[in-house]
Amino acid sequence: xxxxxxxxxxxxxxxxxxxxxxxxxxxxxxxxxxxxxxxxxxxxxxxxxxxxxxxxxxxxxxxxxxxxxxxxxxxxxxxxxxxxxxxxxxxxxxxxxxxxxxxxxxxxxxxxxxxxxxxxxxxxxxxxxxxxxxxxxxxxxxxxxxxxxxxxxxxxxxxxxxxxxxxxxxxxxxxxxxxxxxxxxxxxxxxxxxxxxxxxxxxxxxxxxxxxxxxxxxxxxxxxxxxxxxxxxxxxxxxxxxxxxxxxxxxxxxxxxxxxxxxxxxxxxxxxxxxxxxxxxxxxxxxxxxxxxxxxxxxxxxxxxxxxxxxxxxxxxxxxxxxxxxxxxxxxxxxxxxxxxxxxxxxxxxxxxxxxxxxxxxxxxxxxxxxxxxxxxxxxxxxxxxxxxxxxxxxxxxxxxxxxxxxxxxxxxxxxxxxxxxxxxxxxxxxxxxxxxx
RNA sequence: GGAGGGGUCGCAUAGUGGUCGAGUGCGGUAGUCUUGAAAACUACUACGCCGCAAGGUGUCGAGGGUUCGAAUCCCUCCCCCUCCGCCA
Numbered sequence: 001x002x003x004x005x006x007x008x009x010x011x012x013x014x015x016x017x018x019x020x021x022x023x024x025x026x027x028x029x030x031x032x033x034x035x036x037x038x039x040x041x042x043x044x045x046x047x048x049x050x051x052x053x054x055x056x057x058x059x060x061x062x063x064x065x066x067x068x069x070x071x072x073x074x075x076x077x078x079x080x081x082x083x084x085x086x087x088x089x090x091x092x093x094x095x096x097x098x099x100x101x102x103x104x105x106x107x108x109x110x111x112x113x114x115x116x117x118x119x120x121x122x123x124x125x126x127x128x129x130x131x132x133x134x135x136x137x138x139x140x141x142x143x144x145x146x147x148x149x150x151x152x153x154x155x156x157x158x159x160x161x162x163x164x165x166x167x168x169x170x171x172x173x174x175x176x177x178x179x180x181x182x183x184x185x186x187x188x189x190x191x192x193x194x195x196x197x198x199x200x201x202x203x204x205x206x207x208x209x210x211x212x213x214x215x216x217x218x219x220x221x222x223x224x225x226x227x228x229x230x231x232x233x234x235x236x237x238x239x240x241x242x243x244x245x246x247x248x249x250x251x252x253x254x255x256x257x258x259x260x261x262x263x264x265x266x267x268x269x270x271x272x273x274x275x276x277x278x279x280x281x282x283x284x285x286x287x288x289x290x291x292x293x294x295x296x297x298x299x300x301x302x303x304x305x306x307x308x309x310x311x312x313x314x315x316x317x318x319x320x321x322x323x324x325x326x327x328x329x330x331x332x333x334x335x336x337x338x339x340x341x342x343x344x345x346x347x348x349x350x351x352x353x354x355x356x357x358x359x360x361x362x363x364x365x366x367x368x369x370x371x372x373x374x375x376x377x378x379x380x381x382x383x384x385x386x387x388x389x390x391x392x393x394x395x396x397x398x399x400x401x402x403x404x405x406x407x408x409x410x411x412x413x414x415x416x417x418x419x420x421x422x423x424x425x426x427x428x429x430x431x432x433x434x435x436x437x438x
Numbered sequence: 439g440g441a442g443g444g445g446u447c448g449c450a451u452a453g454u455g456g457u458c459g460a461g462u463g464c465g466g467u468a469g470u471c472u473u474g475a476a477a478a479c480u481a482c483u484a485c486g487c488c489g490c491a492a493g494g495u496g497u498c499g500a501g502g503g504u505u506c507g508a509a510u511c512c513c514u515c516c517c518c519c520u521c522c523g524c525c526a
């Protein structure tokens with residue numbers, strides 16, 4: 001949600017953003033401003049009536065007899081008039097809010113303007129696409145013989161897009177978790193990365209295991225409930241399954257005002273993510289790239305306005321650091337206006353090299369939402385001067401376990417089908433260096 | 439799931455229809471005193487919205503209702519506590 005005052009003063013900017021994000025008809029800005037005008041008019045009228053009503057009530061308590069009856073009659077009339085006004089006001093306010101919620105976030109200056117994913121811009125690449133002296137296999141052909149992945153059984157038990165993870169793959173999952181948690185709680189590493197991107201905050205992350213079921217109305221405040229077809233919904237309670245730890249990390253401070261010295265807040269959350277993947281039939285059907293349930297480590301941070309962008313830079317720096325430690329080739333891409341999410345002010349993705357597909361596939365996303373989410377969630381902070389402002393929120397993948405495992409299996413495969421375990425993870429697997437067929 | 443008790447201004451509490459946006463204590467901020475500090479004393483100490491301002495308006499878990507008037511009465515929902523049941 002955007003600040004209505006900003007919209008009033010900058011309608012042209014709003015129209016341009018709608019244009020750039022390729023949703024020109026999502027909101028009629030002129031109609032929105034007209035509604036806003038009506039709203040303010042009705043509000044003033046209603047408040048005048050309320051004032052009169054309050055005045056009369058006070059007077060009534062002071063008089064008796066005929067004078068009282070007269071005032072009572074008058075008060076009843078004012079009350080009825082007010083009722084009608086309030087009804088009108090409610091309708092206009094509801095319409096106005098609906099329009100406001102449809103507006104996307106503004107866009108950073110360095111975001112490229114473009115129509116769709118084809119106009120995203122690669123900022124840099126690290127490592128080189130892995131070369132093999134043989135035809136590389138995909139993660140299914142590698143993982144099934146090694147007894148790391150069992151999709152067939154999962155299909156029987158749970159349906160398509162589910163999988164069992166087994167043996168070293170499980171050990172690697174928890175190795176990755178350990179590795180990420182240790183990195184993000186290491187003061188030296190975070191301080192170094194922060195310095196690199198000019199971020200003044202050296203604070204480490206607070207590890208969190210959040211709930212994976214949540215109230216739909218809270219998810220809606222996060223701006224993540226829709227499209228609802230993408231969510232698993234449990235009507236009997238009623239609750240939705242999260243699509244990311246972000247969904248329950250972001251609202252932690254809902255309806256709160258944080259003190260200046262409480263910021264920054266940095267969470268590293270670990271949870272399972274649930275996605276219905278409605279409308280993706282036939283897409284990425286092989287393997288575990290696109291599934292209904294996967295585990296993910298997610299960073300969520302809250303900072304003051306001035307630091308918002310550097311905070312995103314830090315989150316990207318962390319993502320890159322993790323990938324470099326895992327020795328996986330990747331590219332960093334800034335999404336163009338036509339491809340970025342509605343709440344995003346700037347969105348940066350990391351794509352990791354997937355040899356069997358001979359291309360980079362999305363493994364990470366870093367979303368800088370400015371105060372767009374905080375306004376809906378009503379999360380504020382008090383700056384040094386005591387002014388209250390909405391907090392600036394960042395959200396970014398630390399590691400999506402499933403897709404990282406795909407990258408590890410495929411990039412580290414040997415001709416005989418065995419898999420080299422990344423050096424950094426070996427300590428968590430009793431020093432094991434390679435996964436071979438039993 | 440059953441029975442009972444609760445949700446008030448950072449915290450703890452007072453407040454059962456009009457003078458309550460709300461008292462008190464603690465905490466916090468500033469000042470007086472002091473070489474400095476502590477103590478003591480004094481003052482201040484929610485936020486949203488409309489308005490250039492004066493001011494107005496709304497908020498006592500949330501939403502509805504009764505009433506000229508609701509923190510206070512009624513209904514629905516949410517949450518917390520105690521006991522019982524079930525359970526990793």
